[in-house]
Amino acid sequence: MSPGDEHDSFGGVGGSGQTRTRLPEGNSGDVYGGARRPVRSSRSLITVVGVVVLLVAAIAFANRGGGEPADASGPRSGTPGRTSPTSATGVRPVTGKNGTIPTGYAHDDQGAQSAAANYAVALGSADMFQDGPREAVVRAVYAPAVVDGLLKQLDASYSAALMTSVGLDANGNTPSGLTFVSRTVPVGTKVTDYSDDSATVEVWCTGLAGLAGEGSTKPVTSTWYTLTQKLIWTGNDWRISSSAQSEGPTPLSGDNRASLADDIAKAVDGYGGFTYAR
Numbered sequence: 001m002s003p004g005d006e007h008d009s010f011g012g013v014g015g016s017g018q019t020r021t022r023l024p025e026g027n028s029g030d031v032y033g034g035a036r037r038p039v040r041s042s043r044s045l046i047t048v049v050g051v052v053v054l055l056v057a058a059i060a061f062a063n064r065g066g067g068e069p070a071d072a073s074g075p076r077s078g079t080p081g082r083t084s085p086t087s088a089t090g091v092r093p094v095t096g097k098n099g100t101i102p103t104g105y106a107h108d109d110q111g112a113q114s115a116a117a118n119y120a121v122a123l124g125s126a127d128m129f130q131d132g133p134r135e136a137v138v139r140a141v142y143a144p145a146v147v148d149g150l151l152k153q154l155d156a157s158y159s160a161a162l163m164t165s166v167g168l169d170a171n172g173n174t175p176s177g178l179t180f181v182s183r184t185v186p187v188g189t190k191v192t193d194y195s196d197d198s199a200t201v202e203v204w205c206t207g208l209a210g211l212a213g214e215g216s217t218k219p220v221t222s223t224w225y226t227l228t229q230k231l232i233w234t235g236n237d238w239r240i241s242s243s244a245q246s247e248g249p250t251p252l253s254g255d256n257r258a259s260l261a262d263d264i265a266k267a268v269d270g271y272g273g274f275t276y277a278r
Contacts, residue, residue: 094118094277098140102275105238110278112199113189115238116229117276120203124184129158130172143232143239167211167218178213179265181220186276192228199238203227204249212264220264224250 094114095104102118105111119141127133134154139147160170167175174180184207193200205227210220229243259267 094275099136101137101140103140103237107196107233109191109194109199112194112231112238113191113201113278114276115231116201116203116227117186117189117278119229119240120186120205120227121184121273121276124182124205124207126180126182128154129163129166129168129180129182131155131158134158141240143234143241146241166209167216174211178211178216179268181208181210181212181264181268183208183273189276189278197233198241199231201229201231203229212261212268214260214262214265216261219261224248 094102097103101122102114105115122137122141125137127137135151138151138154142150158172163170163172166180167178168180169175184205187204187206189204190202191199192202203226205225207223207225208220209223210216211218212220225248226246227243228246230241231238232241
């Protein structure tokens, strides 16, 4: 994940319907060779295990087989759990960054949805497979009260054996000539509970994971899941306190021909990601 700093070039959006996206920010990829992979549910405080470790388990399972904002006069909140048309309102979706992760969300349900979508992207990124970048991600998106305990859990989970199972070395480095892909792409968000200091947001996602490149024995495959994030308002921003992950909704696979491994590697290097906003 390598999002760029493009906040000033993107006007905010409002409503509580479909998720809006911004200009490309980093590198992204495509998917090849992909049967759907099961994802188990997790209801514990150690949320990122649901986002990342279950994603790793899915990989292992598969391998066994522009402008300034307009007038901000539009609606800034919606009824939790209800969808409605999304039209631009001029509400700026995010105002800053913590490292590479967008931060500084509006203190309303739209801001909570924007935060949940962007945090899902960060937690599903390849950065989570190396110690330093993983700590930076966790400290940027989680509430301070839960960070230290969560990092201990993650350090234990990202063992040398787990890294080997996904084709990386013990330090999370990718083999020469290959490209490690771990990406989350939010499809939409929904608020199911909201108050002034807390929110529960569901993020429907598709994910890509595997090794891209000629000779890869762990091809990039896709999965679909819903991430339920419990957010709290702390430090003048939305942060995750806990979350859970469940499988689907999963669409039928299309008739697209799977791309060659080298084509996937080129796509990963050539296509940028997005900052997501409501």
